[in-house]
């Protein structure tokens with residue numbers, strides 16, 4: 001396989017493994033201290049990737065919030081926040097979404113070849129639209145990001161994207177935050193959907209750290225030989 005970025009997958013989930021509820025627009029799973037931890041992780045990455053459904057449902061800004069962390073990045077010759085990346089097959093993304101309008105980070109949209117023209121018409125003025133092939137495969141997205149200088153990638157959901165990165169064995173490190181409540185509705189999105197994952201009862205992942213952060217717990221797994229603790 002060609003070179004790809006060191007990849008960290010980060011997400012919060014309920015005790016019963018859901019990423020959100022079906023009733024609320026965006027279900028807060030974390031607490032302030034953990035949001036700040038995630039902010040530090042973001043600040044240390046070159047790019048943050050989310051699926052198009054997360055852009056549509058959650059309207060995330062995907063910016064580094066702390067002014068001090070922004071300033072540290074700028075002092076290193078970087079933009080205040082990492083590159084924002086999304087993946088789409090249908091290209092139904094609103095150019096006015098915060099993903100595109102908030103902050104001055106570079107934005108990349110990896111789009112299936114079939115809807116590339118539509119995506120370029122709609123999103124060309126606000127993002128770089130990349131032909132990601134048909135079907136779009138995350139290992140190719142990762143390799144392309146690497147050629148664009150992304151050495152450290154943070155994947156922040158949702159479940160469809162998690163499933164592909166994990167089943168394609170593209171994740172070096174997993175940060176799983178468990179919120180102290182249940183969602184209890186199978187219509188909600190789970191952390192991952194069905195798939196053949198490289199970690200199973202015969203090949204157990206390595207638990208690298210358990211950290212209590214107020215009322216949530218961070219489980220940190222090393223998923224590859226490349227795992228680093230820095």
Ligand SMILES: NC(=O)c1ccc[n+]([C@@H]2O[C@H](COP(=O)([O-])OP(=O)(O)OC[C@H]3O[C@@H](n4cnc5c(N)ncnc54)[C@H](OP(=O)(O)O)[C@@H]3O)[C@@H](O)[C@H]2O)c1
Nearest residue numbers: 011012019051052053054088089090136157158159160161
């Ligand atoms: N708790 C957390 O930490 C967390 C974090 C992020 C998101 N979430 C939640 O997760 C939910 C969304 O999860 P989700 O699984 O429904 O969606 P998702 O993973 O955010 O996005 C899925 C979409 O991404 C595009 N996509 C993904 N893989 C693709 C491929 N190989 N080829 C082409 N397009 C591809 C498609 O977009 P098109 O439909 O445009 O073709 C697909 O519908 C949201 O409700 C959000 O609240 C939770």
